[in-house]
Amino acid sequence: MRASLATGDTNRALPETLEWRSNTVFTNVAKAWVTVFESDSRPVVIERAMGNGSVLLATDSWFLSNEAVLKHRNPALLAWVVGSHRNIVFDEAHLGMVEQTGVATLMRRYHLAGLLAVSLLLAGLFIWKNSFSLVPPLVETQTMSAIAGKESAAGFINLLRRNIPASKVLEMSLAEWKKSHLKGTEAQKLRIARAEGVLQRGTTAHENTRDPAAAYREIAAILKGT
Numbered sequence: 001m002r003a004s005l006a007t008g009d010t011n012r013a014l015p016e017t018l019e020w021r022s023n024t025v026f027t028n029v030a031k032a033w034v035t036v037f038e039s040d041s042r043p044v045v046i047e048r049a050m051g052n053g054s055v056l057l058a059t060d061s062w063f064l065s066n067e068a069v070l071k072h073r074n075p076a077l078l079a080w081v082v083g084s085h086r087n088i089v090f091d092e093a094h095l096g097m098v099e100q101t102g103v104a105t106l107m108r109r110y111h112l113a114g115l116l117a118v119s120l121l122l123a124g125l126f127i128w129k130n131s132f133s134l135v136p137p138l139v140e141t142q143t144m145s146a147i148a149g150k151e152s153a154a155g156f157i158n159l160l161r162r163n164i165p166a167s168k169v170l171e172m173s174l175a176e177w178k179k180s181h182l183k184g185t186e187a188q189k190l191r192i193a194r195a196e197g198v199l200q201r202g203t204t205a206h207e208n209t210r211d212p213a214a215a216y217r218e219i220a221a222i223l224k225g226t
Contacts, residue, residue: 001021005036044059053083056081169212174192198219
């Protein structure tokens, strides 16, 4: 079946005939519509001016298909349909050809697979960091209970008792006092000699009759010069 250019329409640079594969025709066409192609004297392609452009209706779309462009090419017709427009939209939703774009499709289209892998890696590291510590756990030291202390004087006496025998306390005390008065005067040296005499007298006495406290008081009085 073929469609021919409408009679009297010679101002268009269009082919005289077209291969037409549809038996559908327009009927009851208003006067505002202009017949461009007809088949058996019945319009199959009509056009109407509207606004700054026009509306073109055709009962067949085969002449716009890939097969028609390959086998029955009509560049003049295609150029006339497109006109001077640079952007063309092919709406084929009525044929079930609808693209439902999802997240996965967008990631493949824009090559975001690497970004997804890095995001998953960072998420795994974040979960691992919050689940396990990177440093060894601190060992909690047991707190020792407080031990009551003593005064300094009591501690010093306790130290003397553990390290110096009772019989040597006066002797050690006088020896320490002498160390601090090595460059003393003649009077001080005389007092030290008298104190050593008291200490020697107490050492030769019997242990049961010794009185360390009395000997200490006597030595302290001699050293003070009283």
